[in-house]
Amino acid sequence: MLSSRIKLRHLQAFLEVARQRSFARAAECLAISQPGVSKTIRELEEILGAELFERGTQGVALTQAGLTFLRHAGPAIRALEEGVSAVGDAHQGARWLRVGALSTVESRLLPHAIRRWQAAQSSESVGVDVVTGRSAFLLSQLRLGELDLVVGRMTEAREIRDLTFEHLYYEPxxxxxxxxxxxxxxxxxxxxxxxxxxxxxxxxxxxxxxxxxxxxxxxxxxxxxxxxxxxxxxxxxxxxxxxxxxxxxxxxxxxxxxxxxxxxxxxxxxxxQGGSVGLCINASMQPSLALEAFCEALRETASER
Structure with missing residues (x-):
């Protein structure tokens, strides 16, 4: 059962420190004092009964308990944001996805899948925010709940270990x-x-x-x-x-x-043979109907290659 002592500010502070790897930078992003961030993290650690960060001269790093908590805290905040957004956009039927794309799919697979997905939507307000970059960065964003999925060749990436990968095709x-x-x-x-x-x-x-x-x-x-x-x-x-x-x-x-x-x-x-190109999702996040439809568009597009 979720402890009533855990507040939204605890999760926000935890995610920002995990993202910035620094209490000082997290405090700056959250527009609060560094002692305030430290106090909030200590409260969260006391509630959970575990140390979430290892403090060092070079900043902070997540402990194993911190990594475990991160897999759930990020998607939880993301789900809450989606709920607030869904209420606000319900009258317009707006649907947005945030997709991480590796260079292996930028030219054909992803553009074709986006067009297929948008054409099948009944709402006029359907958009995709595409983020490009290295697999390590994109997968970390997926783990934090900042992305809905990542598409590309990434099976060799260490960061994929606790995420769910679905193979689509081989690309040399x-x-x-x-x-x-x-x-x-x-x-x-x-x-x-x-x-x-x-x-x-x-x-x-x-x-x-x-x-x-x-x-x-x-x-x-x-x-x-x-x-x-x-x-x-x-x-x-x-x-x-x-x-x-x-x-x-x-x-x-x-x-x-x-x-x-x-x-x-x-x-x-x-x-x-080449590397395995596919889609990667965070299984701890509840998939939306829009995301499931987009994944199906990716599968159909890949099958036509």
Whole structure:
């Protein structure tokens, strides 16, 4: 049974400290004093009978009890916010989803699924707030209840461990270059030739970069000195079209460039089957009808690939 001693201010303070990893920054965001935040967290810890944060010189970190509580506190606040919003928007029938998107689905799957979902809604007020970024960030936002779901290739991410993942399809990483590149059209491409050119890569600490690093280790190679590290598809495409660079990208992200003949795929595969692309939800959050409908739109869109 939920203790009547736990108030909304306790949950808000806990979530902000967990988000900021700092009592001082949390106090600033909440517009209250730092002692006030510390006092509120101490009260919550006394109510729960567990220490939620480890204090240190570099800030604070969640304890195991804190991580457990976080999985439920974030969705609880999110559900409350949705309830307030639903009451206010009921007369308009407004429906909004907050979706985290990885680069593996930005070009085709997600835009097509959004159009499918909106077309099937009876209400005129249907919107999707799409947040992009690294899988670690998006999954942490999902755990906090800040996102309704995350879509993309993320099964290698450590942060997915206590979330629910549903596989949709496999998507390989490919190596692409501009038309007329010295390696374009080479049938039996030796891996050693790749380091002669600049590379466009996902940033370190991303699930896609892990596959690239594994490729270099397997072939006994070192990354070249000239690198562009970014998750931006427009920046990557523009740089690759106008340079000698080799771009590592999910095939879906570059399929339009390949079909239009602006880029070509190298003959050397970076990986075999590819990674699992799917949708990830926080099972501790009660799914709305809008979210269930959107997940079905993602499944139908993926099945048509």
């Amino acid at each position: 990483l490919v190596l692409v270059v501009r038309v007329g590149h010295p390696l374009a059209g080479v049938a039996s491409l030796a891996p050693g030739r790749l380091v002669e050119f600049p590379w466009v890569l996902p940033p370190p600490q991303t699930t896609l970069r892990q596959q690239v690093d594994s490729f270099f280790v397997r072939h006994g190679l070192e990354l070249p000195g000239r690198l562009l590290e970014t998750l931006s598809l427009p920046v990557s495409a523009g740089y690759t079209r106008d340079s000698e660079a080799i771009w590592v990208a999910p095939r879906e992200a570059v399929i339009e460039e390949l079909e239009a003949g602006r880029l070509v795929e190298l003959s050397l595969p970076l990986e075999g």
